Amino acid sequence: xxxxxxxxxxxxxxxxxxxxxxxxxxxxxxxxxxxxxxxxxxxxxxxxxxxxxxxxxxxxxxxxxxxxxxxxxxxxxxxxxxxxxxxxxxxxxxxxxxxxxxxxxxxxxxxxxxxxxxxxxxxxxxxxxxxxxxxxxxxxxxxxxxxxxxxxxxxxxxxxxxxxxxxxxxxxxxxxxxxxxxxxxxxxxxxxxxxxxxxxxxxxxxxxxxxxxxxxxxxxxxxxxxxxxxxxxxxxxxxxxxxxxxxxxxxxxxxxxxxxxxxxxxxxxxxxxxxxxxxxxxxxxxxxxxxxxxxxxxxxxxxxxxxxxxxxxxxxx
Amino acid sequence: xxxxxxxxxxxxxxxxxxxxxxxxxxxxxxxxxxxxxxxxxxxxxxxxxxxxxxxxxxxxxxxxxxxxxxxxxxxxxxxxxxxxxxxxxxxxxxxxxxxxxxxxxxxxxxxxxxxxxxxxxxxxxxxxxxxxxxxxxxxxxxxxxxxxxxxxxxxxxxxxxxxxxxxxxxxxxxxxxxxxxxxxxxxxxxxxxxxxxxxxxxxxxxxxxxxxxxxxxxxxxxxxxxxxxxxxxxxxxxxxxxxxxxxxxxxxxxxxxxxxxxxxxxxxxxxxxxxxxxxxxxxxxxxxxxxxxxxxxxx
Numbered sequence: 001x002x003x004x005x006x007x008x009x010x011x012x013x014x015x016x017x018x019x020x021x022x023x024x025x026x027x028x029x030x031x032x033x034x035x036x037x038x039x040x041x042x043x044x045x046x047x048x049x050x051x052x053x054x055x056x057x058x059x060x061x062x063x064x065x066x067x068x069x070x071x072x073x074x075x076x077x078x079x080x081x082x083x084x085x086x087x088x089x090x091x092x093x094x095x096x097x098x099x100x101x102x103x104x105x106x107x108x109x110x111x112x113x114x115x116x117x118x119x120x121x122x123x124x125x126x127x128x129x130x131x132x133x134x135x136x137x138x139x140x141x142x143x144x145x146x147x148x149x150x151x152x153x154x155x156x157x158x159x160x161x162x163x164x165x166x167x168x169x170x171x172x173x174x175x176x177x178x179x180x181x182x183x184x185x186x187x188x189x190x191x192x193x194x195x196x197x198x199x200x201x202x203x204x205x206x207x208x209x210x211x212x213x214x215x216x217x218x219x220x221x222x223x224x225x226x227x228x229x230x231x232x233x234x235x236x237x238x239x240x241x242x243x244x245x246x247x248x249x250x251x252x253x254x255x256x257x258x259x260x261x262x263x264x265x266x267x268x269x270x271x272x273x274x275x276x277x278x279x280x281x282x283x284x285x286x287x288x289x290x291x292x293x294x295x296x297x298x299x300x301x302x303x304x305x306x307x308x309x310x311x312x313x314x315x316x317x
Numbered sequence: 318x319x320x321x322x323x324x325x326x327x328x329x330x331x332x333x334x335x336x337x338x339x340x341x342x343x344x345x346x347x348x349x350x351x352x353x354x355x356x357x358x359x360x361x362x363x364x365x366x367x368x369x370x371x372x373x374x375x376x377x378x379x380x381x382x383x384x385x386x387x388x389x390x391x392x393x394x395x396x397x398x399x400x401x402x403x404x405x406x407x408x409x410x411x412x413x414x415x416x417x418x419x420x421x422x423x424x425x426x427x428x429x430x431x432x433x434x435x436x437x438x439x440x441x442x443x444x445x446x447x448x449x450x451x452x453x454x455x456x457x458x459x460x461x462x463x464x465x466x467x468x469x470x471x472x473x474x475x476x477x478x479x480x481x482x483x484x485x486x487x488x489x490x491x492x493x494x495x496x497x498x499x500x501x502x503x504x505x506x507x508x509x510x511x512x513x514x515x516x517x518x519x520x521x522x523x524x525x526x527x528x529x530x531x532x533x534x535x536x537x538x539x540x541x542x543x544x545x546x547x548x549x550x551x552x553x554x555x556x557x558x559x560x561x562x563x564x565x566x567x568x569x570x571x572x573x574x575x576x577x578x579x580x581x582x583x584x585x586x587x588x589x590x591x592x593x594x595x596x597x598x599x600x601x602x603x604x605x606x607x608x609x610x611x612x613x614x615x616x
Binding site: 057103104106107108110111113114115117118119121122125126128129239243246247250251254284285287288290291292293294295298299302303 | 344348350405408409412413415416417418419420422423424425426427430431433434546549550553557583586587589590593594596597600601604605606
């Protein structure tokens with residue numbers, strides 16, 4: 001079924017129709033959940049470049065979501081038009097990420113993981129403490145931006161569709177990169193760095209490229225998040241969120257776009273879905289079940305729910 | 318003032334060091350970050366509280382009761398760590414590097430929510446196991462609690478050092494840490510040594526949890542996360558996989574934090590930023606930590 005060529009279009013059409021269906025079913029709550037799932041799909045697609053394609057372990061990815069959100073918020077408060085603010089968020093996250101990559105990418109494996117974790121905490125605490133720019137823990141408020149008023153009055157539906165559009169664009173961009181010369185170089189680096197270097201691939205450049213491109217996704221997701229919520233606080237960008245994005249990529253299937261999308265759907269969608277469906281007695285159990293899902297899925301499908309077909313082909317042939 | 322701050326720093330550093338040892342021992346053998354370690358430390362604290370609350374006549378007061386509480390909580394935390402390894406990590410050991418990590422995150426969430434759901438959602442008061450008195454030393458006042466914490470931590474580190482360096486099992490652990498396959502060929506059972514390592518790491522984490530509870534006077538289901546993350550940082554700072562490195566890293570981090578909050582304006586706000594910045598700078602200068610061996614390039 002997944003190999004069927006219309007699968008992506010069917011999924012997109014269903015996803016686009018979903019908020020209107022939910023409105024008739026009186027389940028507007030699920031539209032909000034869908035929007036959040038979409039934001040994490042974008043984050044997952046972004047981290048997939050770093051973690052899935054080149055295998056660099058990043059535990060502070062949410063910092064770039066935060067930088068994107070705060071750049072958008074500060075720019076819009078200064079009177080920058082919303083779309084331009086989104087673009088600005090992507091540019092700023094790209095620049096910060098490139099600078100970070102230039103300094104830390106020579107670290108290996110888990111050392112890189114710890115340094116990115118440290119950067120994530122530094123970013124969050126700096127946002128929290130720099131009251132002059134970010135208003136500290138009290139957060140920043142934004143004026144509303146409603147570009148899709150002609151489709152629906154409900155801002156949640158508008159942003160759901162906007163995020164869906166961004167997910168689709170992100171998937172197309174990731175797919176094209178994956179099947180390009182650059183994508184093949186990334187896979188070569190992940191599988192065997194030394195062989196890749198000997199084959200004439202400038203390893204450092206390609207690693208930096210993957211690491212940097214990730215940030216554009218996080219910046220976009222952060223910007224959309226800020227515009228949707230019209231409010232940003234440092235609390236939204238804790239370490240746990242970075243872990244969640246890593247789990248989405250690994251559980252979905254590293255290097256697999258469909259896997260990442262499915263990972264976000266399962267991991268982000270599950271707790272609120274339980275909250276929606278279960279009685280009050282059971283609501284508190286949702287994170288326990290979430291943990292169980294992580295363990296059980298990993299034990300039974302350690303390569304991810306939908307591992308990348310290229311990887312699978314490499315392993316079986 | 319400085320001496321006072323240094324004592325506070327050493328107390329905090331000792332707790333970080335004990336936790337960092339748990340990370341570094343496991344990493345040394347399996348090259349894996351045991352994300353559930355912070356929950357093992359939290360469970361250690363809850364077990365001590367449980368012992369003191371259920372059997373107040375036996376545990377929690379006097380030297381014997383205190384030592385008994387320590388030993389039982391440490392054993393409990395060690396057993397939990399072994400069980401986690403057996404059921405959540407071992408099946409994934411040879412499959413991929415990241416799969417055990419995700420499984421560990423899952424275990425961590427399960428344990429934390431288990432305590433949240435079935436024990437308490439609130440902070441619980443931790444009993445005062447020693448009568449708190451103040452001892453004046455060089456113009457500073459040191460509480461007996463701090464002395465107890467420091468002494469307990471140092472004794473445990475000494476025992477670990479003795480075990481790893483002077484016993485046959487310790488030798489087997491070092492062999493597995495060097496090269497687990499070759500160690501297996503020499504007649505060492507790697508599964509057994511890995512389980513033993515998880516037991517020791519978990520027991521040290523449990524002890525750290527008890528000390529943490531004594532130091533702050535209250536415990537909560539999510540107490541493990543912050544010291545866990547800090548101690549992991551400390552282990553990396555010292556050179557992950559290196560036992561002396563973990564102790565050094567723990568003390569450096571404790572000292573940095575306390576001095577930053579004490580001597581820099583608004584330091585309490587910025588103390589974690591300072592700690593992480595130092596970590597990044599150290600790793601840029603010494604990419605495998607302060608005492609870590611240089612890792613040869615994979616060929």
